[in-house]
Amino acid sequence: MLEKRDLILAIAVIVLGATGTYLMLPHRHGSAKPRRVHLIGAVLAGLALLLFATFWRAPASAISSLFFYAFSLAAVAGGLLTITSRNPIHSALWFASVVLSTSGLFLLAGAQFLAAGTVIVYAGAIIVTFLFVIMLAQMEGRAPYDRAARAPGRATFSCFLLFWALFYALLIVRVAPHPKGVAIDTDNERLVRSGEIASSYGLKADHPARLISELARRDTLRMDDISKRPKPHVAGLGEALYTEHLISVELAGTLLFVALIGALAIATPKLPIRPGDPRPQPLTKL
């Protein structure tokens, strides 16, 4: 179970983080100066973030550790600032930092293709958003709705409650010890183990859970080949994508196409109807 120290730390993370975020959210706190309140909130949230970082375990190599901490901190801090910035432009910029940090984390997890893809896709999205903000947001000053969050206390409470539940659920997870007392370290062993679990539960050959566990062990979906050497990255991913998940790819393409049509249909400018305009004739006249 959870150790007492960990529990106290976790509660501290939640409480500090919630308080800090609440203070940082854009709305007025009585007659206190917004800037000062914001500063206090930032300090508290930073503290919470540092405490949160103590729960992370450093990877084996120092370089990896450095990058991991940098990216993780940047991602979480960027997320915090995205949602607390009063200016939507700042929000968009901070979100860009989140995306970049996430891409870095993807790289660390051995997902180079995804890292590149995320950056490319979101770079486009961010730029478009940026344009929108410049186009739409009032340039005379920050709008009232950007300076007043909607029910910040309630939102903070429910979100941090959710976060606490997730956090706690993750903290109490322990890896089951290997029956033979040997630490499971390699991916292959883990996969073999999941197959053993499926068969040890006596699942039938056509049971869905059995089928899924079998699927996870297929050669085409494994990151290393038969001789335990890692597959070339993009080639491996492509192989998995176009053999096991071909229909998903097709569906994704269809979805993009439909979304394109939808966006066009929604956003095409229509002539505004103003008072005094001749009324459109009913079709029955034809």
Place this chain on the structure above:
Amino acid sequence: MSQFLAHNAWLVPFFPLLGSFIVVVAAKWLREQSHLPIVAGIALSFLVSFSLWMVAGPDVTSPAIEWLTISGFNVPIQFRLDGLTTMMLAMVTFVATLIAVFASGYMAGDPGYPRFFALIGLFVFSMTGLVLSNNYVLTYLFWEGVGVCSYMLVGFWHSKPSAAAAAKKAFLVNRIGDFGFAIAIFWLWSASINHDVSYGNVLSRENLDQLGPAAIMGISFLLFWGATAKSAQVPLYVWLPDAMEGPTPVSALIHAATMVTAGVYLIARSTPLLVRAHEVQALVAVIGCLTALLSATIALTQTDLKRVMAYSTVSQLGFMFMGLGAGVNNVAQLAVFAAMFHLFTHAFFKALLFLASGSVMHAMGNVIDMRRFSGLRHRLPITHLTFAAGGLALAGFPLTAGFWSKDEILLALKHAAHQAEPGWGGIYVAVYWIAVLTAFMTAFYTGRAYFLTFWGPEKLPSPQDPEALAEAVDEVDHGSSHTEHDHGHDAGHGHDGHHVGQESPPIMTYPLMILAVCALIVGLIFGPTGLFEHHLHLTLGYEHLGHLEAHGADWLVMLMGSLAAILGLGLSYLFYAHRSPIPAQLAERLRPLYLASYNKFWIDEIYEKAVVGTTLLLAEISAIFDMVIDAIVRGIAYLPRWLGGAGLAPFQNGLVQFYAGVTAMGVAFLLIIVLFWL
């Protein structure tokens, strides 16, 4: 032949029902001819009944038709054609035919003419069904049927508040009796062999032998309870005098000749059961005696002709119960024959008296108060003679119908006094002497009604009568005339082209004449000749009743009966034929007694206070309790309304973020529940 007739016994109730159906369907076209299907139906029914008289036997039954089958409890539709049933059938249909003919004249011009005849047909259907049924449940069904018909016919002029109230009273009082009858049936069902409530099974010797003493006494008592309401006995007789609010033919048919005898019929039918409970038999005799005496006393002073007849009916029903109650040990057979014979003759002369009263009322422009007319014997010769015949029969004048039957009852009582269980004889002695006294009173009030109406100086009702004026004032005072003197405006039917003080049309007088002949000679034909007795022998279970070895005419009893009748009639002649001042002086001298009798011993008022008042009090208490329940129910109903309205509506505020927030909170709570409690 007999097989064929027995198989077609269903025609007896069927013809009146068919007539009734025709009237209901074709009322629009029949209008003033609505009596035709009913008269024809009842007459056909009488013909069938008459032929059934010939085939009667203790065990003659029609084939059973399956009706109610509830896992072992089987109630078929089956008719029994024994002596008792065929006698009742013939009597009911004969009297009903004549009354229907009379009514076609009497009710002419009434806006509810088709409705009246449809109900009469329905009533005859129910009544014949009641006497034909071969089991208690079917009897109960028709028992309720005649009750409903009675309710609708008493309240025939329902726009009149007093009629509506009387109908309601009749119905409610009858419910009390039906309750007892129903419980008796349940008890019979649980105690009888095979849970079979048919007469053949219940009244068989094996079944009666296996019933415990408690069951015999309890069931007998409950059956008698049911009979007291239907046959208007103390303490449930109060509805019958009020039931005279209905049209006079209805009073004649339902509330004198047929329906009110259903209770007597039920007890007579169950006699094999009742003779085994001599305590209940004594109770029956005492109740009958009490009723006869009480109502005869009341009848002495009433001024309303129909009401005198109503109390007389109650009194004669009391006589019948006295006769039934006399059925102890060896007297059982004699007693039930006597009671049924009185029922038989009573139907004729009482129907006659009612119809004659109706004829008087018809001629007097719906006035029925005897103080407002007199000396009608020259103006209404036929009515006068027929009324006299009926009166003689009622009084028990020697050789008329009533004489023979009353004599038999007195004889049965006398024998019962000797034969009763040790210690119970005294009761029957007392009952016997009270019965003689009542017979004397009967003769007296009959004579009084007769002489007041038809003798003395000729006088026709006029609006200037003090009674009429008092009545008018009364009505203004009370608004709704709930009192007993409102027969003056009884009939809602018009008498267009009819002049006050003229004899009724032939269609009304012929039935009177037929009935008058019957009233005079029916006793002579059926009584001393043993015809009636012989026929009734063919009744289920009667051959096992105890009977006397030999009983000839008892001259002492006959003399006593005749003496009572002649004395009563003579006294009334002395008092009323030439308007002597003696009655007024007597009334002055015995004022408390006179007032008690005139006000019917305040029984209605006492019931009003004791029963109705208590019930209302209970209802008030229940109403308070009901309010509490209502409040709880309303509160429960208010909860979802509050939840849907004030409680949950604010959540539907249209804000996307609010909805998303609730969702997030729900996910968080679910996750926490899964983590900590599952």
Place this chain on the structure above:
Amino acid sequence: MTPFPFELLMNYLLVGAALMALGMLGFLSRRNLIVMFLSAEMMLQGTALTLVGFGRYHGNWTGQIFTIVILTVAACEASVALALILILFKRRSSLDVTLWNELRESTQAPFEEPTVEEEAESVAPALGPESYPHLTRAGLEPAHPTSPWIERRK
């Protein structure tokens, strides 16, 4: 391949959970439609991180393939959402999400955000060696149709 023990997976899951919770907070509390959209994207980022971590832990590609699907959906969402934002802004001349509350109980009064007393902060004029002329408005701004589209269709 370098080993990827459970502790490393835990790191990814923690960071993913944090991003997810923060994104939800943004979605719930911010009233600007564009910021709400960014918050939703952030939630997707957190989920993607989790999936990639799991895939790496189990040594197969499925997590990454899921993430690719998520990316696709995110792109679709971005296109449709931005188109919708454009339309909504045209209707109300505002990015405030609380203005869109027609989907409520009919008996319920529309939500009123407590009014903020202070006016919009003015942006300080850019100081520098060059100053651009401030153009005055040419004439009155034509009235925007601010009534709901249902009424305007009549």
